[in-house]
Amino acid sequence: MLLPIIDISNKSLSIEFIKSLNLVGEIILRISDFNDTSLLSQFLEKHQLDRYWLFPVKEIVPDDIENIIKFLDQGAQKVVIPLSKLLANDCFSTLPSDRLAVCLNSSDLCDEGLVKKLSGLVSGYLVNDVDLDSISGKFFQDLNNFIQNVQKSTLSSGVISNVGVMLQQEKVDIKYSPDLVQKLSTILADLVVPIEYLTMDSGNNLLNVADALTCTLKSDRPDGLFITVVVDERDVALGVVYSSTESVKEALKTRTGVYQSRKRGLWHKGATSGSVQELKKIEVDCDGDALKFTVKQFGSGFCHLNTRTCFGKSNGLVALEETLRNRKISAPPGSYTQKLFQNPDLLRSKIMEEADELCSADTKDDIAWESADLLYFALAKCVANDVSLTDVEAHLDKRAKKITRRPGNAKPQWDVSTKKTTEINDGAKEKPIPVNISCKSDIIKMQKFQLSEIDLIKRTSLLKRPIINSDDIMARVRPIINDVRNKGDTALIEYTAKFDKVQLNTPVISAPFPQEAMALDDVTRLAIDQAYDNIYKFHDAQYDRSTLVVETMPGVVCSRFSRPIERVGLYVPGGTAILPSTTLMLGIPAKVAGCKEIIIASPPRKDGTVVPEVLYVAHKVGASKVLLAGGAQAIAALAYGTESVPKVDKICGPGNQYVTAAKMFAQNDSSAMISIDMPAGPSELLVIADNSSIPAYVASDLLSQAEHGTDSQVVLVGVSLTVEHLANIEREIHEQASRLPRVDIVRVSISKSFILQVNNMKEAMKFSNDYSPEHLILHIEEAEKWVEAVQNAGSVFVGAYSPESCGDYASGTNHTLPTYGYARMYSGVNTLTFLKHITSQKLTKQGLKDLGYTVMRLAEIEGLEAHRNAVHVRIRDIEND
Numbered sequence: 001m002l003l004p005i006i007d008i009s010n011k012s013l014s015i016e017f018i019k020s021l022n023l024v025g026e027i028i029l030r031i032s033d034f035n036d037t038s039l040l041s042q043f044l045e046k047h048q049l050d051r052y053w054l055f056p057v058k059e060i061v062p063d064d065i066e067n068i069i070k071f072l073d074q075g076a077q078k079v080v081i082p083l084s085k086l087l088a089n090d091c092f093s094t095l096p097s098d099r100l101a102v103c104l105n106s107s108d109l110c111d112e113g114l115v116k117k118l119s120g121l122v123s124g125y126l127v128n129d130v131d132l133d134s135i136s137g138k139f140f141q142d143l144n145n146f147i148q149n150v151q152k153s154t155l156s157s158g159v160i161s162n163v164g165v166m167l168q169q170e171k172v173d174i175k176y177s178p179d180l181v182q183k184l185s186t187i188l189a190d191l192v193v194p195i196e197y198l199t200m201d202s203g204n205n206l207l208n209v210a211d212a213l214t215c216t217l218k219s220d221r222p223d224g225l226f227i228t229v230v231v232d233e234r235d236v237a238l239g240v241v242y243s244s245t246e247s248v249k250e251a252l253k254t255r256t257g258v259y260q261s262r263k264r265g266l267w268h269k270g271a272t273s274g275s276v277q278e279l280k281k282i283e284v285d286c287d288g289d290a291l292k293f294t295v296k297q298f299g300s301g302f303c304h305l306n307t308r309t310c311f312g313k314s315n316g317l318v319a320l321e322e323t324l325r326n327r328k329i330s331a332p333p334g335s336y337t338q339k340l341f342q343n344p345d346l347l348r349s350k351i352m353e354e355a356d357e358l359c360s361a362d363t364k365d366d367i368a369w370e371s372a373d374l375l376y377f378a379l380a381k382c383v384a385n386d387v388s389l390t391d392v393e394a395h396l397d398k399r400a401k402k403i404t405r406r407p408g409n410a411k412p413q414w415d416v417s418t419k420k421t422t423e424i425n426d427g428a429k430e431k432p433i434p435v436n437i438s439c440k441s442d443i444i445k446m447q448k449f450q451l452s453e454i455d456l457i458k459r460t461s462l463l464k465r466p467i468i469n470s471d472d473i474m475a476r477v478r479p480i481i482n483d484v485r486n487k488g489d490t491a492l493i494e495y496t497a498k499f500d501k502v503q504l505n506t507p508v509i510s511a512p513f514p515q516e517a518m519a520l521d522d523v524t525r526l527a528i529d530q531a532y533d534n535i536y537k538f539h540d541a542q543y544d545r546s547t548l549v550v551e552t553m554p555g556v557v558c559s560r561f562s563r564p565i566e567r568v569g570l571y572v573p574g575g576t577a578i579l580p581s582t583t584l585m586l587g588i589p590a591k592v593a594g595c596k597e598i599i600i601a602s603p604p605r606k607d608g609t610v611v612p613e614v615l616y617v618a619h620k621v622g623a624s625k626v627l628l629a630g631g632a633q634a635i636a637a638l639a640y641g642t643e644s645v646p647k648v649d650k651i652c653g654p655g656n657q658y659v660t661a662a663k664m665f666a667q668n669d670s671s672a673m674i675s676i677d678m679p680a681g682p683s684e685l686l687v688i689a690d691n692s693s694i695p696a697y698v699a700s701d702l703l704s705q706a707e708h709g710t711d712s713q714v715v716l717v718g719v720s721l722t723v724e725h726l727a728n729i730e731r732e733i734h735e736q737a738s739r740l741p742r743v744d745i746v747r748v749s750i751s752k753s754f755i756l757q758v759n760n761m762k763e764a765m766k767f768s769n770d771y772s773p774e775h776l777i778l779h780i781e782e783a784e785k786w787v788e789a790v791q792n793a794g795s796v797f798v799g800a801y802s803p804e805s806c807g808d809y810a811s812g813t814n815h816t817l818p819t820y821g822y823a824r825m826y827s828g829v830n831t832l833t834f835l836k837h838i839t840s841q842k843l844t845k846q847g848l849k850d851l852g853y854t855v856m857r858l859a860e861i862e863g864l865e866a867h868r869n870a871v872h873v874r875i876r877d878i879e880n881d
């Protein structure tokens with residue numbers, strides 16, 4: 001759409017105008033002194049900008065990133081770096097890609113490899129110096145291709161990239177028109193417009209901001225109005241209204257809630273009732289047919305019924321804040337809340353008491369309960385001092401933009417830790433670590449061993465996985481299985497309520513699944529479809545549909561043909577992560593094999609529904625039912641059947657210890673008559689890396705498995721790594737881990753994992769084969785050559801550009817693989833997992849005659865006379881013929 005650009009040294013800028021501009025999106029700020037933050041600080045304070053990019057003039061972008069971090073910490077959404085600098089310096093890759101943009105020339109768009117080089121580095125692209133006349137020619141096509149490649153390359157990252165087009169400024173008659181904005185928006189490009197060319201009114205050669213906003217919108221109403229959702233600063237929906245270009249113009253000019261009434265024309269919200277609105281933001285929805293106005297609502301509320309919203313009462317923290325505010329104004333006699341307002345000492349004591357109780361809580365319920373208590377008293381403190389939830393959230397949002405984290409150590413009086421790890425790298429001064437989520441200060445690191453320094457006992461212990469107390473787990477699983485066998489659906493529903501905290505009416509959804517329950521956005525659907533195609537291709541190629549025919553001797557023909565296993569149950573874990581990918585990995589080979597009935601089981605979401613992505617895949621693979629249950633209860637239902645779940649012949653899929661134990665139990669129970677794929681457990685990975693490896697890649701691979709669960713185990717086998725190289729890998733592990741949303745899981749799994757230094761590749765391979773990892777990644781020179789030496793592993797990833805994530809999701813191989821060392825004797829899930837083979841034979845008279853004496857002699861040796869006789873009666877006839 002529109003990306004306004006402002007030179008902050010320009011003294012004649014209107015504060016009001018810039019504030020209005022910021023309501024419709026981010027603004028690019030041109031700065032000419034990168035070392036002086038004061039000019040920028042003054043500018044930001046004066047104009048109260050909260051959404052902006054920084055675009056330093058070319059010469060001043062420093063190679064060292066300290067200053068960039070400083071600006072990002074200060075709140076810049078993105079910093080723009082010239083292409084040459086970005087590619088020349090590795091250090092930019094340590095910054096989050098959603099906070100960097102690159103400045104390119106139009107000629108760079110034709111460089112085919114560029115998008116790949118920039119992917120994962122930046123999320124904004126400014127195409128500089130574009131000739132206005134070229135926009136309708138070849139440039140437009142190049143730009144379109146470039147943008148499509150950018151979108152494809154960021155498909156799975158969830159980061160949305162902006163591409164802005166900056167026109168050459170030399171032309172005096174330059175005209176920024178809504179048509180131009182509209183044309184670029186058709187290929188998802190934004191027009192960068194210097195503020196001097198923008199207006200909130202009208203003017204010669206000036207572009208009206210509201211026109212630029214609404215020209216990209218489409219209305220599906222005959223009156224051409226745009227549906228507008230109005231939300232408060234906490235994103236709570238207040239109501240739905242309509243806007244026109246005129247009303248948006250007025251709203252931007254006045255920075256208040258102005259809409260278009262279908263009956264009364266322009267509608268200044270609150271003009272008569274006093275319930276006015278201060279406009280905070282206007283956004284366009286993803287497909288350009290609706291607007292969202294974020295407002296600060298004054299007065300009794302948004303609704304004509306004098307309630308805050310048109311959708312009834314609020315709940316949760318919003319409702320609590322409202323109640324506390326009301327109590328502050330007038331409270332019923334004896335109100336405890338008012339007592340708190342009047343007695344700050346009591347309030348202080350309660351906050352301390354509840355914080356202490358929260359620290360001691362350890363079950364899910366207790367933690368939720370104690371957190372609720374603490375939030376109540378914390379909010380009472382806020383309301384007593386006129387601090388709103390919005391004020392609190394503004395701080396959180398500001399902190400979320402910071403990419404360096406504070407050490408986060410507790411003050412001495414609260415510090416209960418035994419080890420005080422405040423220094424990094426043996427005493428080196430702690431340098432800022434780009435991270436935006438965690439305040440924990442401990443270094444995230446793996447244990448370290450040197451093969452030449454450990455004895456055989458230690459080596460053997462390193463090969464073992466953490467011990468699971470199977471008696472204990474079995475004791476928990478057995479009653480669950482028995483209950484499901486005896487009480488069927490009722491038990492399933494009870495256990496889902498107990499473990500997954502969801503009360504279901506029915507535990508099963510049958511095909512055809514409702515379209516709305518598997519509705520996905522285009523990007524997600526495309527990603528799943530592409531993964532589906534690759535996985536299908538690879539698994540289809542595994543299926544040899546021909547019959548094997550061998551004439552073992554003249555007249556003796558043996559053959560073998562395959563048949564699908566008819567009814568299969570596929571378990572898709574869902575405890576800590578949603579796993580549509582596992583649905584693909586199990587469902588596709590079952591479909592390729594031709595299984596008649598595919599039933600997918602997965603724990604339901606908190607609202608009792610199935611993750612739409614999982615349901616979409618279930619639909620694609622032709623599943624007949626989805627069972628909304630997890631754990632041992634789901635496995636029991638599949639193994640024994642219930643009123644609504646048909647019993648299956650084979651159960652496949654990974655899961656936690658309860659799932660694995662239940663699969664093993666059912667497999668050993670002959671009354672269940674069931675087989676399983678393999679005993680798959682917590683994810684694991686072994687990386688072999690030498691000095692040619694790229695530390696950031698090695699670390700990223702280790703973390704990609706460590707994030708699965710606290711029980712995941714990752715191993716790095718270092719081949720003669722130099723001290724410096726190993727330190728780089730360790731630093732990357734810490735820095736990248738600290739930035740992960742699942743840092744708390746990683747902190748535990750990484751601390752249980754280890755690095756083993758060995759002297760050469762032979763030692764490394766020997767250790768890896770003995771360990772038999774689920775995944776093996778080779779970050780070594782001539783990696784391909786070493787694949788031959790792999791004896792035991794679930795799946796191998798060869799070279800720097802084969803991250804395990806590709807195999808986890810979309811390259812084509814399967815990700816349900818043997819763990820726990822079972823790669824010594826099991827294969828991962830594949831098409832054969834869902835097939836069985838039947839053999840047949842046909843002997844001619846002559847064939848039987850020639851083989852008969854051998855068979856009769858062998859039967860004689862075993863003393864099985866009936867066997868011998870079955871041949872004898874025939875041979876006798878043949879010989880008498």
Ligand SMILES: NC(=O)c1ccc[n+]([C@@H]2O[C@H](COP(=O)([O-])OP(=O)(O)OC[C@H]3O[C@@H](n4cnc5c(N)ncnc54)[C@H](O)[C@@H]3O)[C@@H](O)[C@H]2O)c1
Nearest residue numbers: 499573574575576603630631654655656682683708815816
């Ligand atoms: N090898 C692979 O291909 C692969 C792929 C994905 C995930 N995984 C692994 O699968 C596992 C997924 O585990 P998860 O927990 O996230 O999901 P899950 O679906 O396996 O388990 C969740 C279920 O566990 C049951 N449960 C939880 N606490 C229980 C208790 N105290 N007693 C009895 N039952 C209980 C509940 O019924 C819940 O629905 C992880 O270990 C992960 O590493 C492996």
Ligand SMILES: N[C@H](CO)Cc1c[nH]c[nH+]1
Nearest residue numbers: 579581582683684808815
């Ligand atoms: N790495 C897992 C197998 O161990 C599979 C997976 C699912 N989602 C992401 N990865």
